[in-house]
Amino acid sequence: MENFKDKFRDYLLLEKNYSQHTVTAYINDITFFENFLSCEFDDENLIAVNYNQIRSWIVSLSDDGISNSSINRKISSLKSFYKFLLKTKQIETSPLLKHKALKSPKKIQIPFSEKEVDLVLNQIAYPEGFEGVRDKLIVDMFYTTGIRRTELIHLKTQNIDLSNNTIKVLGKRNKERIIPILTIVSEQIKKYLAERSSLQEVKDEEYFFLLVTGVKLNDSFVYRLINYYFSNVSEKVKKSPHILRHTFATHLLNNGADINSVKELLGHSSLASTQVYTHNSLAELQKVYNNAHPRNKK
Template sequence: MEDFKDRFRDYLLLEKNYSTHTVTAYLNDIAFFESFLSAQYDDTDMAAVNYNQIRSWIVSLSDDGISNASINRKISSLKSFYKFLLKTKQIDSSPLLKHKALKSPKKIQIPFSEKELDMVLNQITYKEGFEGIRDRLIVDLFYTTGIRRTELINLKAQNIDLSNHTIKVLGKRNKERIIPILPIIEEQIKKYLSERAQIEDIKEPEYFFQMLNGVKLNDSFVYRLINYYFSNVSEKVKKSPHILRHTFATHLLNNGADINSVKELLGHSSLASTQVYTHNSLAELQKVYQNAHPRNKK
């Protein structure tokens, strides 16, 4: 079975185009389940598992205080593994064929307000020189393009096209998309490039964003950067790059943007993914409705 786990890893990386982070999470979930099998049943033969054993694991996870959302993610990893075993003819049917996901409350993502964005972009003080110019550009690029954290980190210098006022990003499943950029962003990019040119030893020059020591950005640095700047102006519990992406979509919709256009800008494969953001626009929509409908003026 070890051989098939290696092949499963390659399948996720090369055929499904999953990120190394996602693949690691999948393999960790499978290893966790194997440990459970070994402790409870003295058997780690994944190909011989039945649904009762999986259900026992689910109960065990729940008893340990693991949330339904986290349990669903772990079961999703198992589902993928058993689909792979089925595809490679190691099993005749998946033990999770009739499994239904556990119900979990939907988390409401609260976007930043336009006032909070104005304060971060125009009122707080950034460092002088390269780092300050880079940090402000990162915040503004998240807000004005809605790109994902990974897309920003892996943005290539050659994919910044100032003549056409666009950037090209590589999204999920290696899907490329072109995103327009605003003139104010182009000005910041030019300033950043001027400062970036003064870094003496850039290890991976193909990446647009760099640390001061010449290495590309990483996930934790970008998360900390956004959290730091927004902690100065916002009391919201979650302050992350994803909330900025959420804010981008919500503000566009609040100001009348077509949902299909927002879908394309975000790189969503289905409209259902984009419709999540319409919930935050309902308050604004209700305000417009109350002010505009003739029946409310009597």
């Protein structure tokens, strides 16, 4: 079965253009299921699996305290694997053909208010020199472009075009997109580049954002940075780069931006993904509607 997993890994990487991180997660899920089959049924044959065995795994995961959303993600990995086996004619029917995803509560993402963002960008104090200029630019880049954390971390210096006020980012499934940047952000970029040039050593030259040691950023550093600055102004439970992306989309929609334009800026492949961000703009629309409609004044 190892050979099928290797072929599936190559399929995800080369044909589907999934990231290495996503592919690793898929393979890990399949391996965990394979180990479960070995322990519970004394059988590692993924080809001959039936749905009852998969249901037993789901029950086992639930008994271990795994959330429904995490179980759904693991089953999604299995679904993809069996679709691949169908495509390569290793099986005739997927054992997950009639499976329905477990219900999981929808997480409400509460964006920062315009006032909270303004306080972080214009009121609180940043460190002197390189780190302060970089930190403020990171906050502003998230808020004014809506890019994902991994897109910001892997942003290349050569993909910043100050003459046209745009950046080129590499999104999910290796899809490139061009995002406009505001003039105020361009000015911050110039300031940052001047500070960056004074670093004693730059190891990861191609990457735009660097640590003071000259290497590119990492996930935990960026999360801690956003959490730290917004903890100064916000009581919200979640303060993360993704919430800033959510804030970017919500504020654009609240101020009349077309949802299809927001979809393109975010790099979503379908409008359904963007519609997640519309609940706050609908609340604003409701407020305007209630205040403006003549029938509500009688």
